[in-house]
Amino acid sequence: MNTIDKAAGASDAKGSGSTEFEEGGIRVRRASMTFGPDEPLALDSGVNLSPFTITYETYGTLNAAKSNVVLICHALTGDQYAASTHPLSGKPGWWAHMVGPGRPIDTNRFFVICQNVIGGCMGTTGPRDIDPATGRPYGLSFPVITVGDMVRAQAMLLDRLGIHDLFCVIGGSMGGMQVLQWAAAYPERVFSAIPIATAARHSAQNIAFHEVGRQAIMADPEWKQGAYLSHGTNPAKGLAVARMAAHITYLSEPALHRKFGRNLQDRDAITYGFDADFQIESYLRHQGSTFVDRFDANSYLYITRAMDYFDLADDFGGVLANAFRGTTSRFCVVSFTSDWLFPTSDNRQIVHALNAVAANVSFVEIKTDKGHDAFLLDEPEMFTTLRGFIDSAARTRGLAG
């Protein structure tokens, strides 16, 4: 078993179950739920995926009316550990700033759910898992999934938990795509929606960057046409290169300049060699090498592909506004000035579509030099914005402060 296998009790230990503990003043429930042959996941590709398991975490307590549910949707390389210590990296949850007692997503007030997406590698069924048809890991025989499939699976888990209405669906980047998909596919279930640093369709440039990452993985001879688990190999080098390329796109040039510039790493002068002379090189290599300890190469292929395929208007006659026609959800769209992966213009297209159907929408462009990654960082203006929007929506919804 590699490090990832030690995580959420993946491949060979599927099933429903949960453990509970308290961390940082939050009541954490770490759980998984399996859906058997009678409840397949009907994928957009036409394939019925069965059986499948969803791993998820909940924070806080569901109120009697079941009206205080916040669904957090994670990004490409995120997972269900939004607010609790990550079992592999030992680091705080990826949105620990955002979720907790007294934080914008206040766990004293809301019942928060975060699910690992279908196709993922932190316990939810994905290409690492055993294909019941062969008894071997799926690899590339895992069906290609979409953002629509991710959301459909999330809805099935909520149904199983007896939760119909979501007070709020929130997420950044690919998480924001899921938020939009939720609002379009299940408008009656979504009271409020917060898509952050995202787009209603993936741009050509973003598809291009994803394709480079996929080619880097597939070029690694240890990838073995996706069957590396059966071969006992690991395309870690290819995955690290993919991560490094992607990581540059998450940052901004001004932030890179401010943080690293042309500073040298632990040396006084250039070495006339290919070691990491510059801090930025050392930083990138570190990003690549730590990522491969917690992520699966095939999951990276499948999830990037789902993002490439995302084009919400396509399901609505090519007119994005049709995706939101008749919606009663209230929206808060957030973008960042220095985000060049999902620039403000992409987010503004969402706002325009919502305006075209007279939806209730706030739009905030936050000034920051931190690039796309700003949604994951301690960004005070984002917190203030989200706290205000969520508090106001909660009051309207009759949720006590």
Next chain:
Amino acid sequence: MNTIDKAAGASDAKGSGSTEFEEGGIRVRRASMTFGPDEPLALDSGVNLSPFTITYETYGTLNAAKSNVVLICHALTGDQYAASTHPLSGKPGWWAHMVGPGRPIDTNRFFVICQNVIGGCMGTTGPRDIDPATGRPYGLSFPVITVGDMVRAQAMLLDRLGIHDLFCVIGGSMGGMQVLQWAAAYPERVFSAIPIATAARHSAQNIAFHEVGRQAIMADPEWKQGAYLSHGTNPAKGLAVARMAAHITYLSEPALHRKFGRNLQDRDAITYGFDADFQIESYLRHQGSTFVDRFDANSYLYITRAMDYFDLADDFGGVLANAFRGTTSRFCVVSFTSDWLFPTSDNRQIVHALNAVAANVSFVEIKTDKGHDAFLLDEPEMFTTLRGFIDSAARTRGLAG
């Protein structure tokens, strides 16, 4: 021998010589010059490289006063075939729009020289060549070179050819770095200088992209610690990934959107697979696969490293203006609005430094959505600008129209 070896008669056929022919109304001389043990190239690293060969092309005729020389400096993946058909790809020269009879760099008027840079792979000595100390290809034992070294080698060739003064030194991207280096290191030899889409120092983001490319090459097991020629292997997959990642940075998001958008490649619907569903994917893969037929992986490492190391101010007490103090050269700095690799702000820093020493400088930012690659493309405003600047400088220099 792989395709590259068939090119300029590299490794095993070093020496001085030339052939002449006419193409497209241009008198082309395709030549190489070898410098023996008595004339080593003194590198910035402290190493003396010897022997070494420079391959180059000339277009047009040197006038009696030797006052009509234009030196073209090529970019990272460019070569000496600026205006003649490339012997490997069969494509027109990379600057065929710019160089020729009646073109901005008019071969009826000027004697044009373009040299393959030291460290390159089109005949000039680089890591593919035989290390006389071992009898095997240099690989990683080739010394790390700098933009300063490239320019020093160019000056040695010009000296050998009996050419002292350059009417004009011109180049884009890394070619522009060489132009700046020429102006700083040999101010008395440079009558006019045209740095295009470049920077006086490589940014953290650009170092980061280069590092991703290098890691992609080094991750390829066929790279063999750089000794792939001795092993009979070829890190083509790694080099293709490096090229794909770099190629995205040469374009702009608007141009990608205009050219490709989310258009599908030879199909009506997405295939739910990892084939090149989108045109942009197919285009990128093509860019990767054609590049490896004409370029050497180790040269890619060495030349990207030279760009990373470029920081002209560093040689002048950290003050860029000092690099140009007392210059009598006239400069024309050109940038492109959609170039995010060498944005206008980088080019403007050069202009500010030139202004600080009261140099004769024109600065033009050209409005285009074609990104960094605009300097290689049919960009009418660039041609008009350069034609105007070059004609004016030629008149001042007393060169007949």
